Amino acid sequence: DARVTQTPRHKVTEMGQEVTMRCQPILGHNTVFWYRQTMMQGLELLAYFRNRAPLDDSGMPKDRFSAEMPDATLATLKIQPSEPRDSAVYFCASGLVQIGEVGGELFFGEGSRLTVL
Amino acid sequence: EDQVTQSPEALRLQEGESSSLNCSYTVSGLRGLFWYRQDPGKGPEFLFTLYSAGEEKEKERLKATLTKKESFLHITAPKPEDSATYLCAVQEKGYSTLTFGKGTMLLVSP
Numbered sequence: 001d002a003r004v005t006q007t008p009r010h011k012v013t014e015m016g017q018e019v020t021m022r023c024q025p026i027l028g029h030n031t032v033f034w035y036r037q038t039m040m041q042g043l044e045l046l047a048y049f050r051n052r053a054p055l056d057d058s059g060m061p062k063d064r065f066s067a068e069m070p071d072a073t074l075a076t077l078k079i080q081p082s083e084p085r086d087s088a089v090y091f092c093a094s095g096l097v098q099i100g101e102v103g104g105e106l107f108f109g110e111g112s113r114l115t116v117l
Numbered sequence: 118e119d120q121v122t123q124s125p126e127a128l129r130l131q132e133g134e135s136s137s138l139n140c141s142y143t144v145s146g147l148r149g150l151f152w153y154r155q156d157p158g159k160g161p162e163f164l165f166t167l168y169s170a171g172e173e174k175e176k177e178r179l180k181a182t183l184t185k186k187e188s189f190l191h192i193t194a195p196k197p198e199d200s201a202t203y204l205c206a207v208q209e210k211g212y213s214t215l216t217f218g219k220g221t222m223l224l225v226s227p
Contacts, residue, residue, distance in 0.1 A: 035217075042204075042220065043206075056214065097213060103217055104206065105163045106161075110159055110160050
């Protein structure tokens with residue numbers, strides 16, 4: 001049963017600390033997305049990769065957030081330093097999206113719930 | 118202005134009481150509209166893709182329809198297990214990413 005795996009599921013940290021979230025996309029999927037979900041804003045796109053290349057990270061605060069995909073089985077989202085306003089659920093999603101095609105069938109992980117005190 | 122607006126924000130139904138959820142969108146060119154279901158503590162799960170006005174898709178008690186300005190998710194004779202948040206998302210022509218609405222939280226009571 002293929003699925004997207006995210007770690008950690010829950011993280012409580014103090015303001016100023018570094019936080020790293022990890023995602024293992026579904027094998028064979030070529031596109032990986034990072035979303036953030038809050039009650040107020042809903043799901044917001046932070047960044048995405050196709051074939052491991054970063055295509056768009058305009059949704060991320062550049063001074064503190066970074067996203068990488070060191071290999072096809074791992075995507076990371078790092079926050080340094082973390083702030084209370086970063087408290088949210090962070091989702092990774094993967095899909096098989098070809099250029100020029102509609103690509104909305106995404107498979108989401110269960111999310112990493114981050115609380116910054 | 119939000120590109121995707123869902124209504125109502127929350128909906129409470131009795132088991133067997135049919136209803137519809139609305140998703141209105143304002144993108145200039147629609148490539149696709151998507152419905153997802155999200156259970157508490159879980160990630161969204163894909164339900165349907167709609168590409169053009171007039172298209173309909175069905176899955177069990179759910180039927181999604183699309184016009185040029187909005188989509189409806191019709192729920193026929195819902196059961197408690199249909200309780201979830203339903204998210205609508207659009208993909209605009211020229212873009213590879215989805216823009217999500219804030220969702221409708223559906224609660225079906227036995």
